[in-house]
Amino acid sequence: METTNISRRLVLQAGGAASLAAVLGLAAGQPASATAQADPKPNGTNVLDLGPAVVQFSLMSGLLVGDTLYIGSRNLDPVRIIAFHVPSGKVTGQTELSNGHSIQTLAADASGRYLYAGVLQKDVGTKPNLFRWDLSAPGTAAKALGYIGDRDVRDISVAPNGRVYAVGGGSPTAPALWEYDPATEKIVSLGIPDSGATLARAVAATDATIFFGAGSTLNGGSGASRACLFAYDHAAKSFKNVTPAEMLVDPSIRDLGIVGDKLLVSSAGSVQNSKVAALSVATPASYSLVTSEGKTAKNFAAMGDKVYFANETGVLAYSPTANTVSAMPYQGPSLGEIWGVDARDGKLLVTSGYGFVAEIDAVSGATRTTDLGEAGAPSDPQAVMGIAAGAGYVYVGGNGVISRRSLSTGEVTNLTAPGEAKDAVVVNGALYTGQYSGQGIWSYDPRSGKPIAQVADFPKEQNRPLDVCWDDANKLVLVAAQADTEGGGSLWTYDPQNCKKGFFVNPIDKVQLLRAVATRDGVAYLGGGNPGLDGLGTVVAFDPVAGKELWRLDAGAGAGISALAVQGRYLYGVTRKGGLFVLDLPKRAVVHRSDISSVSYGFAALVTNRGVVYGASNTHVFRFDPKTFAVATVVADIDGGWYSGAHINNDEDGNLYTMRGRNLVRIDDHPRK
Known part of the structure; x- marks a missing residue:
């Protein structure tokens, strides 16, 4: 099949591998020192802090006022607006907002004096989400206007x-x-x-x-x-x-x-x-x-007799007189997700989610880019998405980037990738990701020397891949995806050996979102639910080769399923409301239910490791006794810096990887058996 390649920008965080090793308390190529191994536990649990997981200036909005492009940050703490002076190519100022995690919108008044910003928040409440920055006094902090x-x-x-x-x-x-x-x-x-x-x-x-x-x-x-x-x-x-x-x-x-x-x-x-x-x-x-072309049309900017706007791959031109849309000529790197299109001096300014500003000649397509980090934008740790580990590396998904951390040297490389790697798995040394929004499956093999590339695409409405696992019996990558706009979801499959994909829409039903997938002996177990409809939580046993349902049962006990994992004959499931259920797969029956809301509520993740099922929530890492199914805390108050739900994964040696705050941690746990 055809593959879509994207250029790779490699960025060494923390000043390179040597300085990163110093940050982590590691000598390059040497094991962690005793002082770096935090939180030794009586039951044989060691937690090693590996440092910030994903570091990059991330953005979600851009607006030109005069000669300055104002850019709102995304997924950084604190949330901020930077001022990028276009003629000099330098960041000349910034202001921090008192609340929120991202700024998706900026607007200026007619005079150009006041810049208004709105933030995205994690919780419903009364904290301010509307702010104003007086650009006549840029040294003064933005003012919170209210909620x-x-x-x-x-x-x-x-x-x-x-x-x-x-x-x-x-x-x-x-x-x-x-x-x-x-x-x-x-x-x-x-x-x-x-x-x-x-x-x-x-x-x-x-x-x-x-x-x-x-x-x-x-x-x-x-x-x-x-x-x-x-x-x-x-x-x-x-x-x-x-x-x-x-x-x-x-x-x-x-x-x-x-x-x-x-x-x-x-x-x-x-x-x-x-x-x-x-x-x-x-x-x-x-x-x-x-x-138009594509599934997105946003950020209108009028210049001459045309109106320019962004879709998911670039910039298009709309002619109001001819009522036509056409691609604009372009000579430059991939623009990724575009968050701003503005007109200045006969050229377009495009604010790329990859952390750069492109100045484009709309006639010839000639392009000049400025990396915002090099221009002075602050690079800080992001909240993250999926985690995968194996073959000596740990991969962590961020906004428009996947960080690759070498476990032998501590070197961190940023791989530019569109959207967000919501979840991922390492198979035979290669990384496979589920890319939001509607980007399908991407793959990267550090041994190949090739950039990360799309290996399988799927209908764009199936836009949110949430869980990725490896089916060793069928040699398939399995991805559970939900359709944000249409309801329901789909199961994706990808055969790395033959480069073949499979796609099965609404394997549960048209209402339940597909949020979880686990596998045993060639059978995929799918978990569903819908945040707006309590009482839905169906498990479907599915043949991922034939695309055929084998059986189903209602297992969610009144709440949608958040995560699934298989250990031996048992399928473990966690619900959004803090419930645990265990299915005996040969018997096709629920054999255990319990309340684990003290350690898990909301969207969680499960992984089987060293013969035990482990879980991660927004607050805890926990595991289940393989005989009694009792839950035990492994790491309390871990409070991971998650962008869209907790994740946990493991490597070949049985080490677990998850987040504590915005830092990646490795957990070496030896449960008593």
């Missing part, structure tokens, strides 16, 4: 009169339209236009009308709304649905932008490609629409 009632701020627009509008999601209720009035310094809700929407990611405002775009980007299916666009009349205080008919089949509205008297609207693609429409601001029922 919009939705947990996450996904988009902000500032009307010409200075009023600020914000949208988002992440709370138990449907997303609302929020207004901040600088005159009163109050944040108020203007209402929830669609009670079935799960997330709003787009807002654009004039003084008279505010446009609100939402849909079912997360937790799709199960009756959630599809793409919906509303116009809010500020004087009448009322919403009107103005969604272009052609977008109603798409999961959500992705972006909005006002260019002259037109409202630019894009939809997020799923089973169909994205669409771009130009609506009359005054009469939105009047519009032109075109199908």
Whole structure:
């Protein structure tokens, strides 16, 4: 099959292997010193701190104001905005925000004095999520303005009169339209236009009308709304649905932008490609629409007679007069996930999730790039995704990067990879990852000298691979994936020997998200659930070669399944609500249930190691007695720095790898038997 390669940028963290070894208390090529082996336990447990897992300046937004590109960080602590001065190519300032983990949206007022930022948060509460930075006094910290009632701020627009509008999601209720009035310094809700929407990611405002775009980007299916666009009349205080008919089949509205008297609207693609429409601001029922390329269309920037925007692979040009979309000429490295497109002096500025800014000539495609780390952006430890270990290396997934750590020297190399490696496995020395969003399976073999590459692709709506394991009987990589926008999920398979892939959609049903996979004797055991629907937690025994269900039973005990692992004849399962169940596979029956919420609640991970099933949650590492199934704490209060749920994995020697804070740790545990 065809493979898609991506250029590799290698970055040695902590100043290279020698200095990293010093940080870890290691001499290159030598075993850890006794002082580096923290937390010796009476039962023979040793925990070794390997240092920060993934270090890189990570970003999630970019906005040009004058000659300065302001960039919002992603997945760093503390969250911050940096100021990148384009003419000098240097980072000239920054401000830290008091709350949040990422900044997905930036907006400036008409004067260019005030820069507004909204943050994403981990918990629903009342901590501030809307901030303002006075660019006339950049040495002054950004001010917390308050809290919009939705947990996450996904988009902000500032009307010409200075009023600020914000949208988002992440709370138990449907997303609302929020207004901040600088005159009163109050944040108020203007209402929830669609009670079935799960997330709003787009807002654009004039003084008279505010446009609100939402849909079912997360937790799709199960009756959630599809793409919906509303116009809010500020004087009448009322919403009107103005969604272009052609977008109603798409999961959500992705972006909005006002260019002259037109409202630019894009939809997020799923089973169909994205669409771009130009609506009359005054009469939105009047519009032109075109199908775009790819599943993403965002970050509108007008230049000349065209509007440029990003999809998942690059930059496209939309001609409002011809109503056409075309690829822009481009000569440069992969742009990865794009978080900003701006126009300056006849060229485009593209803010890449890979941590660089590209200045592109829109006619010739000639490109000049600036690495933000080299320009002065601070590189800090990220919260992480999947972990895999084997053949002398540990791999950890971050945003747009996978770190590769040598266990013999301590050297850390950053591999540039699109999206996020949600989970991974090492097989015969090669790494196989499940890449979010919709990137399929990627592979990297450090012995080959070749860059990481995509080896299997799947329908883009099957976008979130959550669990990866190796089926030794069938010699297959197995990946459990969920479909965020459509509901349900799929099982992916990949045969490294023959480079063949398999794909089985909704092997549980159309509602349950596929979150976990484990294997024994050539049978894949699939675990399902749905965060919005309690009571669902089905286990399906599945033949991954024939694509055939063998049997199923309800095992979740009223909660979705978070993780599965097999030890001997038993299948262990952990639910999101802190329940443990154990299935006797030959008998096809649940033989044990218990409450383990004291060590695990929410999304956890399981792995079989040294004849015992181990687990990791956001707070603990634990294991189960193979005879009584009793849970025992291995490491308490580990509080891993996870971006999207805990992970734990092992190497050939039986060492476990997980996170403590934002540091990678190796656990050598010898349970009594």
